[in-house]
Amino acid sequence: MKKNILVIPGDGIGPEVTTWGKAALEKIAEIFGHEFLFDEALMGHAAIEVTGEPLPDETLEKARKSDAILFGAIGHAKYDNDPSLKVRPEQGLLKIRKELGLFANLRPILLFDELLQASSIKPEILRGTDILFFRELTGDVYFGEKTRSEDRNTASDLMIYHRYEVERIAHKAYQAAQQRSKRLCSVDKANVLESSRLWRETVQEIAKQYPDVETEHMFIDNAAMQLIKNPKKFDVVLTANLFGDILTDEASQIAGSMGMLASASVGESTGFFEPIHGSAHDITGKDLANPLASILSAALMLEIGFGLKEEAKLLVDTVDAVLKEGFRTHDIADQTTNRFKVLGTAEMGKLVLK
Amino acid sequence: MKKNILVIPGDGIGPEVTTWGKAALEKIAEIFGHEFLFDEALMGHAAIEVTGEPLPDETLEKARKSDAILFGAIGHAKYDNDPSLKVRPEQGLLKIRKELGLFANLRPILLFDELLQASSIKPEILRGTDILFFRELTGDVYFGEKTRSEDRNTASDLMIYHRYEVERIAHKAYQAAQQRSKRLCSVDKANVLESSRLWRETVQEIAKQYPDVETEHMFIDNAAMQLIKNPKKFDVVLTANLFGDILTDEASQIAGSMGMLASASVGESTGFFEPIHGSAHDITGKDLANPLASILSAALMLEIGFGLKEEAKLLVDTVDAVLKEGFRTHDIADQTTNRFKVLGTAEMGKLVLK
Numbered sequence A, B: 001m002k003k004n005i006l007v008i009p010g011d012g013i014g015p016e017v018t019t020w021g022k023a024a025l026e027k028i029a030e031i032f033g034h035e036f037l038f039d040e041a042l043m044g045h046a047a048i049e050v051t052g053e054p055l056p057d058e059t060l061e062k063a064r065k066s067d068a069i070l071f072g073a074i075g076h077a078k079y080d081n082d083p084s085l086k087v088r089p090e091q092g093l094l095k096i097r098k099e100l101g102l103f104a105n106l107r108p109i110l111l112f113d114e115l116l117q118a119s120s121i122k123p124e125i126l127r128g129t130d131i132l133f134f135r136e137l138t139g140d141v142y143f144g145e146k147t148r149s150e151d152r153n154t155a156s157d158l159m160i161y162h163r164y165e166v167e168r169i170a171h172k173a174y175q176a177a178q179q180r181s182k183r184l185c186s187v188d189k190a191n192v193l194e195s196s197r198l199w200r201e202t203v204q205e206i207a208k209q210y211p212d213v214e215t216e217h218m219f220i221d222n223a224a225m226q227l228i229k230n231p232k233k234f235d236v237v238l239t240a241n242l243f244g245d246i247l248t249d250e251a252s253q254i255a256g257s258m259g260m261l262a263s264a265s266v267g268e269s270t271g272f273f274e275p276i277h278g279s280a281h282d283i284t285g286k287d288l289a290n291p292l293a294s295i296l297s298a299a300l301m302l303e304i305g306f307g308l309k310e311e312a313k314l315l316v317d318t319v320d321a322v323l324k325e326g327f328r329t330h331d332i333a334d335q336t337t338n339r340f341k342v343l344g345t346a347e348m349g350k351l352v353l354k
Ligand SMILES: CC(C)[C@H](C(=O)O)[C@@H](O)C(=O)O
Pocket: A074, A075, A090, A093, A245, A276, A278, B191, B192, B221
């Protein structure tokens, strides 16, 4: 198989971890005899520094031409500390999601048995958890109109949904549920928000087309609580952009660490694959980041982007094997014991490749 | 001390639990020689059934005249299942918050040692946690304009903040932080939302007036994760209406159960005290609800509403003692052992009074 892959390392720990996601893809190409052609492009703070734009036209052009994109992370402390800056790294990520029509963000909460102890949640609560989030990615308060009054004393963001936006992601989520345990939980705040009432109505309609799937509707506040109280009760979770952002970060604690979770954004054409963690400026360049989320993002690219199941499985199994042998990065090491061999980013990356 | 207290039992388990919050206040009055005069009023589904309105004028009038309000819960499955209904129970709660100017919702995450085991989170992660949430309560996407297009295919809610709304709650939170461990974490989504950028800017300004308090700014997605990963790192948490709704429900797992958490809403005059749990239609009328959150709401009324510290402490200590003796309601019983004496709502209520 021949594929064009665009690598966008982005900001913070993005470059460090993406190196290993890319290396994993190269290794897979070598083993299975595929031809993966790589190109690279700038986005975020890294792009602003060079071009003044968080998403340069050149990056967008390259993205459109590629078959899949491996992305690192975005964001920089400079902007976080100064809310008044107009040009911001995150605009690059939001724009590419919108431009490529990446309306469905899949975030599987993959639980490695070996990491049950790394979580702050009790192992007996976690064991057996297997959740697949469908987060809507190109609508909601992320993309609605933003205003700031002239005196700068009032600011707003429009939380808005169109029926077709809910429908198309709902179909994807229901189809996935049919392939899994046939349970879907849709999360909203329909007791307060009109956009959530549209969301709930629409999901209720779509549900009728999938009578074999059991649907539950839950309020976001309750879901944020249930997710820790009893994560096993969830299977496919379907939710809006903002609620999905919050719930999936929270759910990362189920997998032991943000450093373990990958996501796939799909929609109209090119797929976009990235860790769910952020740019983590505090540990950037210190060889402390966990490269496994990027390697698992590569696995999602193989599976969801290219339909290469066997190749994806080899990557996931290798990560599992490395964990079984007791190797850990800092984020997933148990601080209280010395049972583990704690590795830096690069050592962990190399080990998986071996 | 003479006080007029309005009891609004509301919907679902509201009446069952509020009975015990009220009884606790009566007992305290008896012991300490106060005069508490009680009145009662309708709100939510209960009010719609009788008057057609979720917040009848009569309730609002009584509320304005009272010194404090003890509230139960709101909501009903009928409305949750039918997003198209125009008159909804929750409108009553939102309206009374707005009308009484209850802009600051305080949600202390009170950890009873005895309940460390009841949580899904590991006891060693929880031990020592003590968080006080300040949730903004009369602004945000809760109160911004709502629209639905004529073809019903587009719906929106305006997420909006004015600088003065952020300032007044920030002052309250900083003042509380000065009395506590002098750490404040403000939660927003300033990397995406303009209203959050206003929020962050404003908090940065107010922070200068409290140089003895250490301020941290955190994105909501990260906060939802850190709250479970390392709850001890939080002390005072200041956040917007929607984010506060989500984070405090999530944080209820730190306290072992939603059934344990009380909240105080304060602002211009009359204080409003309520459990953070919802109406829980699934267990309504089954004598399964936990009355302790209502009793602890009564304690907050005594402390924050009336400045009666000793009285409040007696209530909290009594709850603690009852837990120490091994008594539990269903939500906080450890399902796997028979170590506890599991009580119904009424038995637990009576026991605390004794
Ligand atoms: C960086 C930020 C804009 C982004 C988001 O909120 O979508 C991130 O948190 C994510 O989840 O991908």
